[in-house]
Amino acid sequence: MTVASPPRILLIVGGGIAAYKALELIRLIRKAGLNVRVVLTKAAQEFVTPLSAGSLSGDKVYTDLFDLTDEAEMGHITLSRQAELVVVAPATAALMAKLATGLSDDLASTLLLATDKPVLMAPAMNVRMWHHAATQRNLETLRADGVAFVGPDEGDMACGEFGLGRMAEPEAIFAAIQEALKPKAQPLKGRHVLITAGPTFEPLDPVRGVTNRSSGKQGYAIAEAAVRAGAQVTLVSGPVNIPTPAGVERVDVETAQEMYDAVHSALPADVFIAVAAVGDWRAKEIARDKQKKGEDGELTITLVKNPDILASVGKHESLRPQLVVGFAAETRNVEVYGRTKLRTKGADVIMANDVSKDVFERDTTNMILIDESGPTNAKLLTKREAAEDLIRYIGTRIK
Numbered sequence: 001m002t003v004a005s006p007p008r009i010l011l012i013v014g015g016g017i018a019a020y021k022a023l024e025l026i027r028l029i030r031k032a033g034l035n036v037r038v039v040l041t042k043a044a045q046e047f048v049t050p051l052s053a054g055s056l057s058g059d060k061v062y063t064d065l066f067d068l069t070d071e072a073e074m075g076h077i078t079l080s081r082q083a084e085l086v087v088v089a090p091a092t093a094a095l096m097a098k099l100a101t102g103l104s105d106d107l108a109s110t111l112l113l114a115t116d117k118p119v120l121m122a123p124a125m126n127v128r129m130w131h132h133a134a135t136q137r138n139l140e141t142l143r144a145d146g147v148a149f150v151g152p153d154e155g156d157m158a159c160g161e162f163g164l165g166r167m168a169e170p171e172a173i174f175a176a177i178q179e180a181l182k183p184k185a186q187p188l189k190g191r192h193v194l195i196t197a198g199p200t201f202e203p204l205d206p207v208r209g210v211t212n213r214s215s216g217k218q219g220y221a222i223a224e225a226a227v228r229a230g231a232q233v234t235l236v237s238g239p240v241n242i243p244t245p246a247g248v249e250r251v252d253v254e255t256a257q258e259m260y261d262a263v264h265s266a267l268p269a270d271v272f273i274a275v276a277a278v279g280d281w282r283a284k285e286i287a288r289d290k291q292k293k294g295e296d297g298e299l300t301i302t303l304v305k306n307p308d309i310l311a312s313v314g315k316h317e318s319l320r321p322q323l324v325v326g327f328a329a330e331t332r333n334v335e336v337y338g339r340t341k342l343r344t345k346g347a348d349v350i351m352a353n354d355v356s357k358d359v360f361e362r363d364t365t366n367m368i369l370i371d372e373s374g375p376t377n378a379k380l381l382t383k384r385e386a387a388e389d390l391i392r393y394i395g396t397r398i399k
């Protein structure tokens with residue numbers, strides 16, 4: 001009964017009336033000649049049996065994290081990574097909440113946390129549960145983490161209400177699966193992409209310093225998108241609290257001068273993307289000891305200008321990358337300042353965003369991409385989507 005080659009899809013079936021449609025989905029997947037391995041949550045087994053799911057998939061159905069035979073035969077880590085794609089249908093509010101918060105307390109949620117493969121969710125729940133602020137918050141978090149969604153649809157629900165929350169039809173889920181399995185184009189294959197991210201920190205004395213507000217999220221998202229596009233990525237990063245994305249070479253720095261030096265030693269590059277919020281000024285002299293409060297309640301610090309890293313690369317005489325991208329975080333006149341920056345920094349493209357609305361720690365951002373042909377329309381995107389957009393754009397510009 002066991003399928004010979006590793007499954008291309010791991011299908012996690014959550015508990016809900018829509019679980020019966022998962023059987024049709026298994027049938028469609030198998031009809032297309034794809035192997036699928038099925039996991040049923042405890043609640044899902046109230047709606048479909050392992051026997052029916054297994055007869056359709058032609059494979060063993062997994063239900064229990066503590067099934068020792070399975071752990072001996074195949075650990076949950078292997079189970080979570082053998083397939084190319086993890087599909088959750090129906091994705092209940094509970095399964096979404098668990099993955100959004102990183103909770104793993106059964107086989108399904110453990111697999112979702114342990115997988116390194118793309119995840120596609122087909123939500124199904126009562127309309128009020130779908131619109132609940134908590135579910136919408138989880139949806140936003142999961143999207144920012146790169147989870148793809150199909151549905152839910154609008155319609156009559158099993159509970160008698162009407163609205164958004166019906167699971168997408170098996171045909172639509174299958175179409176999304178086919179899309180997700182398509183080999184991804186790698187427009188930056190073999191290219192060296194150099195990125196700066198995060199803030200810089202300029203010490204004033206051994207305990208104090210001047211810094212900028214920047215979480216580093218946008219720069220890190222761009223680094224990840226560049227890796228997915230096949231690039232070799234060097235990420236010169238100021239102090240942030242984000243793990244290094246897989247496949248990225250990260251160089252940690254603190255001050256603007258260190259960032260400048262690290263960038264110049266990482267050249268040549270095909271693309272330079274300056275996302276870092278670099279401090280414009282540093283203390284002329286760094287006090288050797290912690291400065292005392294003093295009697296008059298004032299402290300005078302002389303600041304000197306830091307080098308402009310973006311301009312130094314954008315106007316580099318011999319090692320200018322083919323494409324130079326800068327950022328403009330402005331609180332007003334976003335487009336005008338963005339255009340000016342194209343010229344003053346020697347950049348080909350400026351990603352301008354409006355930071356008047358507290359974007360710093362958030363996952364969304366309001367972006368305008370400005371090049372010599374003008375601006376694109378401002379879009380509210382997750383930082384991950386903005387990164388994908390930028391990398392797609394770069395792919396079209398690079399020769």
Ligand code: C5P
Pocket residue numbers: 196256274275276277278279280306307308309310311325326327328329341345
């Ligand atoms: O001049 P401003 O700081 O507004 O320009 C922002 C752009 O310039 C960003 O891309 C930022 O990474 C880059 N920059 C830099 N070095 C500096 C100042 C800004 O690379 N010293």
